[in-house]
Amino acid sequence: MAGTLAPPPGLRHMPGMTQPISKSLVVLGLGYAGHAAARAALAAGFAVAATRRAPRPGEAPAGITLLPFAEAGPAIAAATHLLVTAGPEAEGDPVLATHRQALQAAARLCWVGYISTTGIYGDHGGAWVDEATPPTPQQERTRRRLRAEQAWAAALAGTGAALDIFRAAGIYGPGRSMFDDLRAGSGRRVDKPDHLFSRIHRDDIAAAVVAAALNPPAPGGPPRVLHLADDEPASGAAVTEEAARLLGVPPPPLVPFAEAFAAMSPMGRSFWAENRRVASAKTKAALGLAWRHPTYREGLRAILAEEACQGGADPA
Numbered sequence: 001m002a003g004t005l006a007p008p009p010g011l012r013h014m015p016g017m018t019q020p021i022s023k024s025l026v027v028l029g030l031g032y033a034g035h036a037a038a039r040a041a042l043a044a045g046f047a048v049a050a051t052r053r054a055p056r057p058g059e060a061p062a063g064i065t066l067l068p069f070a071e072a073g074p075a076i077a078a079a080t081h082l083l084v085t086a087g088p089e090a091e092g093d094p095v096l097a098t099h100r101q102a103l104q105a106a107a108r109l110c111w112v113g114y115i116s117t118t119g120i121y122g123d124h125g126g127a128w129v130d131e132a133t134p135p136t137p138q139q140e141r142t143r144r145r146l147r148a149e150q151a152w153a154a155a156l157a158g159t160g161a162a163l164d165i166f167r168a169a170g171i172y173g174p175g176r177s178m179f180d181d182l183r184a185g186s187g188r189r190v191d192k193p194d195h196l197f198s199r200i201h202r203d204d205i206a207a208a209v210v211a212a213a214l215n216p217p218a219p220g221g222p223p224r225v226l227h228l229a230d231d232e233p234a235s236g237a238a239v240t241e242e243a244a245r246l247l248g249v250p251p252p253p254l255v256p257f258a259e260a261f262a263a264m265s266p267m268g269r270s271f272w273a274e275n276r277r278v279a280s281a282k283t284k285a286a287l288g289l290a291w292r293h294p295t296y297r298e299g300l301r302a303i304l305a306e307e308a309c310q311g312g313a314d315p316a
């Protein structure tokens with residue numbers, strides 16, 4: 001990509017802007033991880049727009065233009081970078097369904113990041129999976145994710161835009177952690193120590209997205225698979241115990257797995273039906289980064305520190 005590009009519509013009159021911005025990112029789905037990625041991209045020098053189905057005033061971080069999803073076509077067509085966080089629907093990927101024409105018109109587009117899930121690997125009996133492991137989704141929601149990954153690869157074929165597929169483990173961070181459950185009295189410890197979950201802190205997602213956008217794979221090649229998973233898969237009980245210790249409260253009593261399973265929703269049961277550990281060494285090497293929160297211990301401490309600085313829990 002050469003030349004200096006104008007920012008997406010709605011970003012041309014940002015206060016203090018003296019010249020066109022060369023990197024413009026549209027975040028398609030300003031949810032929990034999308035907020036963090038948008039803020040990180042803004043700090044890295046991108047002009048940033050983001051979408052919600054029905055935006056509310058003041059919902060976007062300062063400096064970020066918020067657009068109704070249905071009206072995002074012009075911003076997509078002008079963007080150099082796209083981050084897709086919106087999940088697939090039964091009919092397919094909503095961005096491709098709504099904005100394929102704008103995507104085809106995006107002559108300056110050089111990178112797309114698609115946030116998927118490590119759930120597409122299915123059950124591996126607690127064994128490790130890495131970025132080269134073939135997907136074997138075993139549930140309809142993860143089969144949809146794989147189809148969406150494939151649809152994005154097909155949509156970008158021959159366009160010159162690189163595609164990064166981020167497969168995310170369980171996402172946590174301020175306002176979405178075991179602290180919230182413990183404070184609400186709903187925290188629990190399920191007694192199944194051999195069942196491990198991989199996790200990723202929200203801010204590590206943001207750092208990886210920006211690093212990938214600034215160092216994309218070669219255009220025209222296959223999608224690059226990146227794992228958003230920290231360095232230590234752990235049982236849910238271990239995370240609950242550490243969160244309780246940091247709060248200075250007793251951990252909830254252990255609940256036998258069979259008892260806990262009987263009370264779970266179908267979605268909850270689906271998470272416990274699969275057991276795998278997710279490696280991310282290749283991702284960190286490709287992006288030249290180390291996780292800010294390499295395990296849940298550092299991540300939980302960082303959440304408490306952020307809450308203390310803000311005077312309370314993060315409302316995001």
